[in-house]
Structure formats: C-alpha cells, structure tokens
Amino acid sequence: MTSSQSKGEIRQSRIWEHFQPTSKPKRSRGNDVSDGVMSGSKVLPSPVEEHKEPILLIDNQFENVAEPSQVCCSEELNIGTNWELKVNGLLRKHFGYSSLKSFQKEALAALLAHEDCLVLAATGSGKSLCFQIPALLTGKVVVVVSPLISLMHDQCLKLSKHGVSACFLGSGQPDSSVEQKAMRGMYSIIYVCPETILRLIKPLQRLAESRGITLFAIDEAHCISKWGHDFRPDYRRLSVLRENFSARNLKFLKYDIPIMALTATATVQVRQDILDSLCMSKKRKTVVTSFFRPNLRFSVKHSRKSVSSYSTDFCQLIDVYARKKKVDGMKQPLVSHESHCPSDSDKVSGSGFNDIQNSDIEESNDESSEKENGSIPSRGRPMSVEYLENEVDVFQSAEDWDVAYGEFSGQVHCEEWNSHGSMETIDPPNKPEERLRLLQEPLEQGLTIIYVPTRKETLSIAKYLCEFGVNAAAYNAALPKSHLRQVHKEFHEDSLQVVVATMAFGMGIGKLNVRRIIHYGWPQSLEAYYQEAGRAGRDGKLADCILYVNLSRMATLLPSKRSEDQAKRAYKMLSDFFRYGMNTSCCRAKILVEYFGEDFGDKKCLFCDVCVDGPPKMLDLKEEANILMQMIAARYAESSFMDCSYDDSLCSVTERQKFLVKPNLRAFVNKIREQSQKFITTDLLWWKGLARIMEAKGYIREGDDKIHVQIKFPEPTKRGLEFLQSESDKGFHVYPEADMLYSMRKPRAYSSFSDWGKGWANPEIRRQRLDKIRSSNRKPRKPRIRKSRKHFSDTSTSRGRISAKISQKK
Ligand SMILES: Nc1ncnc2c1ncn2[C@@H]1O[C@H](COP(=O)(O)OP(=O)(O)OP(=O)(O)O)[C@@H](O)[C@H]1O
Numbered sequence: 001m002t003s004s005q006s007k008g009e010i011r012q013s014r015i016w017e018h019f020q021p022t023s024k025p026k027r028s029r030g031n032d033v034s035d036g037v038m039s040g041s042k043v044l045p046s047p048v049e050e051h052k053e054p055i056l057l058i059d060n061q062f063e064n065v066a067e068p069s070q071v072c073c074s075e076e077l078n079i080g081t082n083w084e085l086k087v088n089g090l091l092r093k094h095f096g097y098s099s100l101k102s103f104q105k106e107a108l109a110a111l112l113a114h115e116d117c118l119v120l121a122a123t124g125s126g127k128s129l130c131f132q133i134p135a136l137l138t139g140k141v142v143v144v145v146s147p148l149i150s151l152m153h154d155q156c157l158k159l160s161k162h163g164v165s166a167c168f169l170g171s172g173q174p175d176s177s178v179e180q181k182a183m184r185g186m187y188s189i190i191y192v193c194p195e196t197i198l199r200l201i202k203p204l205q206r207l208a209e210s211r212g213i214t215l216f217a218i219d220e221a222h223c224i225s226k227w228g229h230d231f232r233p234d235y236r237r238l239s240v241l242r243e244n245f246s247a248r249n250l251k252f253l254k255y256d257i258p259i260m261a262l263t264a265t266a267t268v269q270v271r272q273d274i275l276d277s278l279c280m281s282k283k284r285k286t287v288v289t290s291f292f293r294p295n296l297r298f299s300v301k302h303s304r305k306s307v308s309s310y311s312t313d314f315c316q317l318i319d320v321y322a323r324k325k326k327v328d329g330m331k332q333p334l335v336s337h338e339s340h341c342p343s344d345s346d347k348v349s350g351s352g353f354n355d356i357q358n359s360d361i362e363e364s365n366d367e368s369s370e371k372e373n374g375s376i377p378s379r380g381r382p383m384s385v386e387y388l389e390n391e392v393d394v395f396q397s398a399e400d401w402d403v404a405y406g407e408f409s410g411q412v413h414c415e416e417w418n419s420h421g422s423m424e425t426i427d428p429p430n431k432p433e434e435r436l437r438l439l440q441e442p443l444e445q446g447l448t449i450i451y452v453p454t455r456k457e458t459l460s461i462a463k464y465l466c467e468f469g470v471n472a473a474a475y476n477a478a479l480p481k482s483h484l485r486q487v488h489k490e491f492h493e494d495s496l497q498v499v500v501a502t503m504a505f506g507m508g509i510g511k512l513n514v515r516r517i518i519h520y521g522w523p524q525s526l527e528a529y530y531q532e533a534g535r536a537g538r539d540g541k542l543a544d545c546i547l548y549v550n551l552s553r554m555a556t557l558l559p560s561k562r563s564e565d566q567a568k569r570a571y572k573m574l575s576d577f578f579r580y581g582m583n584t585s586c587c588r589a590k591i592l593v594e595y596f597g598e599d600f601g602d603k604k605c606l607f608c609d610v611c612v613d614g615p616p617k618m619l620d621l622k623e624e625a626n627i628l629m630q631m632i633a634a635r636y637a638e639s640s641f642m643d644c645s646y647d648d649s650l651c652s653v654t655e656r657q658k659f660l661v662k663p664n665l666r667a668f669v670n671k672i673r674e675q676s677q678k679f680i681t682t683d684l685l686w687w688k689g690l691a692r693i694m695e696a697k698g699y700i701r702e703g704d705d706k707i708h709v710q711i712k713f714p715e716p717t718k719r720g721l722e723f724l725q726s727e728s729d730k731g732f733h734v735y736p737e738a739d740m741l742y743s744m745r746k747p748r749a750y751s752s753f754s755d756w757g758k759g760w761a762n763p764e765i766r767r768q769r770l771d772k773i774r775s776s777n778r779k780p781r782k783p784r785i786r787k788s789r790k791h792f793s794d795t796s797t798s799r800g801r802i803s804a805k806i807s808q809k810k
C-alpha cells in the first residue's frame with residue numbers, strides 16, 4: 001500500500017514493508033535512495049571528502065565517552081555518496097543488523113540533506129535507529145528529547161551494550177559530572193527530558209560550535225500535542241530548538257540543525273500539531289510506515305470488572321503461569337514475588353488489598369444503566385476531583401518517573417546474539433497464509449502486562465494472581481521507587497511473569513517477549529490503547545491484546561483537572577474508543593490503523609475476534625428504528641412549535657418550560673415503553689446501541705453542547721426525518737453492537753407479563769400502571785422491576801423477540 005500525499009512529501013510504505021526481513025537487502029524502486037526516487041527530494045549530500053570514522057570508545061557506564069579533541073567539528077557532513085554502505089557497516093558492527101529498513105533509510109536521507117523529518121512508524125518498528133545511526137555516521141552529537149527517565153535509561157543501557165557512547169541528563173542522573181562531560185562533547189548521544197533541555201540551550205549552542213550537533217530528535221513526539229493522549233506541556237516549548245539552533249542565529253552553522261520527530265501513534269490532527277509546535281521547516285519530509293502490527297491478535301471481552309469476576313477473567317492466565325488452584329480461600333504461599341505485593345506499610349493511602357472497591361465510575365451525568373442492566377452499583381467513594389486524581393497516574397514531567405534500574409554494564413549480552421554474531425530478529429508473519437499458520441500455534445508463555453485504570457486495581461489484581469502462584473507484581477506511580485525499580489529489573493530479566501500496572505509502566509519498553517497485553521477497563525483513547533498494546537510481540541511472534549470491559553457501562557473520563565477544552569477532547573477520544581469496544585463487525589486492526597489515517601482498504605488482519613468469529617447476524621431493526629425516530633421527531637416538532645409560538649394563550653409557562661428541557665434518550669425510551677407494550681422490557685442499553693447506530697448513519701445527532709461518550713440528547717437530522725417519512729419497504733439491516741448483544745444475552749422475561757398485560761386494555765388500569773412506572777423511574781436505582789424478573793419467564797417480550805430474531809437467523 002503506497003500512498004503519496006502533499007505533492008509527494010509524505011510517502012506511506014507498504015503495509016508489510018517494515019516487517020520484512022532486513023537481512024536480504026531489497027531493491028525496491030520506490031524506496032531506494034540510490035535510485036534517486038526518494039520522494040523527489042534532493043536528499044543526497046554532495047560528495048565530499050572521505051568519511052572519518054567517528055570516535056567511539058567502548059567502555060563502562062559513564063566513561064563511555066569520546067575525547068573532545070578527537071571529534072569532528074566540521075559543519076559539513078563528510079559522508080560521501082556511498083553512505084548506505086557505510087551505514088550497513090556501522091549497523092553490522094554495532095547492532096548486528098545487515099541493513100536499514102526502508103523507512104529508516106528515508107529518515108536518514110532527510111537528515112543528510114539537512115531536512116527536518118517527521119517519522120510515523122508502528123510501535124517496535126525500529127524508530128530509535130533513525131536517530132542513533134546519525135551519531136555514528138557523522139561523528140557529531142545527537143540530542144534526543146524523551147519523555148521518561150526509565151526510557152532514557154533503557155536506551156542508554158542498550159547503546160552501551162552496542163558500543164555507542166550515550167548518557168541521559170536530568171534529575172534521574174546520579175552522576176553530577178555527566179552533564180558537564182556531555183556539554184564538552186564526550187557522548188555521541190545525549191538523552192534529555194524536555195524540562196532539562198530548556199535550561200541547557202546555551203551549553204548546547206557551545207556544543208554545536210565545538211563537536212557539532214547533527215540532530216535534535218524528539219522521541220514519542222505525540223506528547224507535544226494537546227490533541228494527543230499523553231500531552232506534556234513542556235514538549236510544547238521545544239520550538240526553542242528551532243529558534244536557537246538556526247543558521248540565522250548561529251553564524252557558525254551553515255544549515256539549521258535538523259529536527260526529527262518520531263512517534264508510533266499520531267492522528268492526522270496530532271501530526272499537524274507536531275509540525276507546527278516544533279516550527280518544522282516547510283521543506284521537511286514526512287516518512288510514514290504502516291501502523292499495522294501483523295502479529296497482534298486483538299479481542300474485546302465483557303467483564304463485570306469487579307473482584308468477583310477475577311476468577312473468570314484470569315483463570316486462563318493462571319493456567320498459563322501457575323496451574324495451581326486456590327483451595328477454599330487458602331492463600332498459596334508466595335514465593336519470591338512476595339516483595340512485589342507491597343506490605344501494609346507500602347500501601348498508598350486508602351488503597352490496600354482488603355479495601356478493594358469497584359472503581360468503575362460512569363460518565364458523570366449519565367443515569368445509571370445498572371438499574372436497567374442488573375450490574376452492581378459502584379461502591380466506591382463519591383466521585384470527586386481529588387478522588388480521581390489520587391487514583392490514576394497522570395504524566396506531568398519526566399522527573400516524576402525516576403524508575404531507572406540497574407547500572408550500565410558496557411557488556412554485550414550473549415543471549416541476544418546468535419552464534420554468527422548477528423542479532424536474532426524474528427520477522428513478523430507478513431503474508432495472510434503465514435499469519436493463519438501462526439494462528440494455529442499455541443501462544444508462548446512469555447510475559448504479560450495487565451493495564452488497569454486505577455492504582456487500587458494494580459494491587460488487587462497482583463495480589464489475586466500471586467495467591468494462585470503467579471509471579472506477579474503491581475506497578476503504579478504511588479508505590480515506593482525501590483519497588484518500581486525492582487519490578488523493572490525483574491521484568492527485563494524475565495524473572496517476573498505478570499506486571500499489573502497503570503499507564504505509568506512501559507512507554508517505549510523494548511522487551512521482545514511480551515506475549516499478552518491485557519487492558520482491564522476502558523483505556524482513555526485509541527492512541528493510548530495502541531501504544532500500550534504495541535508493547536506486545538516485538539519479536540514478531542503471535543501476541544494477544546485483550547480488552548476486558550464492562551459492556552453495560554460507559555467508558556469513564558478518569559483524569560480531572562482539565563480545562564473545558566481539554567475535557568471535550570478527552571470525551572471525544574473516549575467516545576472513539578467506546579465505539580471500538582462496541583464494534584462487532586469490522587476488523588479491529590482496520591479500525592485501529594484507520595484511526596491513524598492509514599487506508600487499510602478491504603484488508604483484514606484475520607486474527608482479531610471479529611475476523612475469527614465473524615460478525616453477528618444482521619437484524620432488520622426497521623420497526624425499532626422507526627419508533628425511536630418517531631418519538632424524537634415528535635418531540636422535535638413540539639419543541640420547534642413551542643419556540644415559534646409567542647401566543648401565551650397557546651400554552652402555559654410551565655408547559656413552555658417543560659419543552660425547553662431537552663429530553664434525553666432515557667426519556668424517549670420510557671415513552672416508547674409507555675406506548676408500546678412490545679418494547680416494555682427492552683433494555684435502555686439496547687436502545688443506546690441502536691441510537692449509536694442511527695447516529696453513525698446520520699439519522700440523529702447530539703443535541704447537547706457538551707460532548708458525551710455516546711449520544712445522550714438525540715435530535716433528528718434531515719436524513720433521519722426522510723428515513724421516517726420514507727414509504728419504502730426496505731428494511732433497516734444492521735449488525736447489533738456489543739452492548740446490544742450483551743443486553744440480549746440472557747432473555748429477561750416476565751412470567752407475570754401475560755397477567756399484567758391482561759389489564760392493559762383497560763384505560764384506567766393502564767393509567768395507574770404508567771403512573772407507577774413513571775414514579776419508579778423518578779426514584780433512582782430502585783430495582784423494582786428487576787426484583788420480580790427472576791420469577792417469571794415469557795418469551796413474548798421484545799427482548800425475547802429480538803433474541804429470537806437472532807437465533808432464527810443463525
Ligand atoms: N534495521 C533493522 N534490522 C533489524 N531489526 C531492527 C532494525 N532496526 C530496528 N530493529 C529492531 O526493532 C526493535 C525495536 O526498535 P525500537 O525500540 O527502535 O522501536 P520503536 O519503533 O522505537 O518502538 P516504540 O514506538 O515502541 O518506541 C529493536 O529491538 C530491533 O530488534
């Protein structure tokens with residue numbers, strides 16, 4: 001799949017391209033730099049004198065430095081035309097790879113042409129090399145802006161193993177002399193967090209004049225964007241790099257120092273925001289690879305998400321790692337992982353193991369759907385800003401996350417190298433047949449990360465798994481730093497099996513054998529989800545990305561302290577994710593990559609639950625859609641009448657006020673129930689699903705200014721009114737979505753319904769009953785109707801009717 005956008009500026013590589021074996025150098029017409037086809041840009045530097053090998057001293061942690069006197073100070077890049085050969089030599093020597101991937105080549109070519117570059121490539125595709133190789137190739141310094149200390153530490157550790165001098169600066173750096181050495185040009189790669197780079201502008205300008213800075217790389221660049229999921233305010237101030245390192249301001253520079261921004265998850269809007277915020281030049285290059293990860297198997301499962309559902313949700317995981325059974329509530333003795341489950345003294349306030357509460361919180365102003373759906377009401381503390389802030393982990397600055405672990409060894413880890421001295425990489429299956437074969441193979445044990453929304457759940461789930469003999473650990477920002485370091489260390493050493501974490505864990509983690517990423521609760525956006533899911537299967541082997549959510553409850557906006565604007569965006573992101581969770585008919589990988597602006601065409605991943613199970617049978621919901629549309633249209637007609645009417649004799653003030661209050665979906669559903677016996681027992685949840693489908697088809701729209709996770713105050717559209725008026729016999733065939741299927745799963749019927757129905761014809765009885773229903777609706781959360789349900793059975797209800805529709809068609 002190749003797409004060129006913006007006059008050839010953006011080139012999107014074929015979907016499998018970056019996962020193809022790199023050991024056999026490819027000659028792909030469109031990608032080969034030496035063919036001169038590189039997006040039509042003049043990317044190759046003119047041949048200059050013979051390239052001087054950069055000085056690289058392979059040594060220990062912080063002494064892994066180059067002598068300033070020996071380094072290249074020239075402004076020109078003395079690379080020569082055969083830079084690809086040189087790069088391949090460096091790659092083999094330092095990393096054990098035989099060649100660059102095509103997107104890496106393109107990014108490098110942009111740098112050599114002194115151009116800015118935006119690199120959008122899937123998680124685990126190898127973005128780091130795009131900025132690491134330039135340091136080796138040019139002999140100048142590369143400055144990398146990175147959001148997390150653990151990530152910087154991780155990368156420095158790896159580079160030192162590969163014989164590349166690197167350091168990180170900031171509060172996590174224990175050696176105070178490193179910063180001075182770095183500014184004297186003694187490291188080839190300097191990692192800094194955005195907060196630190198802002199105070200280092202002057203020393204960096206001196207460094208640019210002495211050893212030279214070849215590139216500013218902004219890793220995880222989505223953090224720049226207010227529209228993104230990981231917004232970090234200090235990232236937005238990085239435009240200072242362009243101002244302070246331009247040829248206009250620094251006379252010794254012939255060209256502006258190029259900026260390279262890299263991310264795996266940026267929507268089209270986020271991309272633009274990155275380009276603008278960094279003041280990237282108009283002549284920049286954008287390199288886009290497919291976001292598709294062919295070896296990841298996505299699925300969505302329903303879970304009540306309470307302590308009582310752990311046994312169902314985690315039994316498979318326990319089977320994989322422990323195969324022990326908890327006997328009558330007796331705890332299995334914890335082995336080495338006792339330390340991972342913090343003791344009472346380590347507990348964060350109010351979040352001990354025995355104090356676990358259901359922390360799902362519904363959208364703040366949503367009426368309870370539990371009343372309708374029989375789920376247990378949240379027993380948590382009342383929702384408040386403080387409560388929410390205390391419960392979730394929110395990135396503020398890199399300084400908050402000092403969880404670097406271990407020391408640089410400077411040693412090459414033998415297990416990472418095969419007997420021929422090259423890095424062992426397993427290419428992900430890139431053809432449908434290969435992937436289908438992979439699907440037959442059992443999922444390897446490997447490691448598992450469980451992402452949960454709250455700190456409390458990290459503790460309760462880790463404890464639960466430990467009780468069954470799984471070597472599991474909790475990870476959240478409120479736990480002691482020593483504990484977090486230990487978790488990192490053991491995770492990297494494979495001595496842990498499961499890490500139960502908030503979003504605080506794992507950004508940029510380069511662990512190859514993560515086999516399962518489980519999300520236990522609604523993530524906050526598709527971006528966050530895809531980033532986290534992307535930590536699985538980096539070795540190219542099959543990996544599972546399972547999302548457990550309560551289908552009867554809406555996604556929740558957890559972090560608070562947001563401006564109105566930010567809250568709107570956050571709701572929009574939640575809403576997009578909610579639709580992903582409710583989807584039953586479209587390949588999940590397709591939804592994910594298309595969210596990032598990639599055209600997946602009619603391809604399918606063949607792996608996800610939708611591809612494997614197939615969509616549910618389509619239903620003709622013409623009658624249901626019609627009645628809902630009628631209700632909405634009628635109310636709309638009434639209210640527009642009220643709006644136009646200035647004649648007080650036509651209606652009273654109270655009546656007018658009544659009409660000014662917007663009815664929500666629940667009110668419409670109640671009206672339907674009042675008017676049609678057939679739908680008396682159809683869940684609100686089911687109607688919500690139908691309303692979502694009708695909104696997607698453009699029949700109704702949200703009438704409220706506030707953004708809701710899903711449509712709440714429906715208004716008819718022109719299209720919807722046309723649908724209502726249409727006399728065509730054409731049905732309204734749709735795939736029922738996950739919440740609709742869930743609400744139909746266990747037909748709840750009323751055996752007394754027939755008795756109850758007998759009196760319905762009598763207007764007086766009907767009036768009394770409707771009054772009763774109305775008054776019960778006014779009292780929130782009183783499960784009056786539900787109470788009697790278990791005694792009854794009758795399939796003549798609409799729920800039964802809809803379920804019957806499905807079974808009939810199956
Ligand atoms: N040219 C190459 N040939 C073979 N393997 C490569 C090459 N470049 C990178 N890799 C592999 O890709 C893996 C992931 O690289 P890297 O950590 O840079 O990914 P990333 O794109 O930065 O991911 P993330 O978005 O999660 O940060 C590396 O461990 C390495 O094994």
Ligand SMILES: [Mg+2]
Pocket residue numbers: 127128219508
């Ligand atoms: Mg990376």
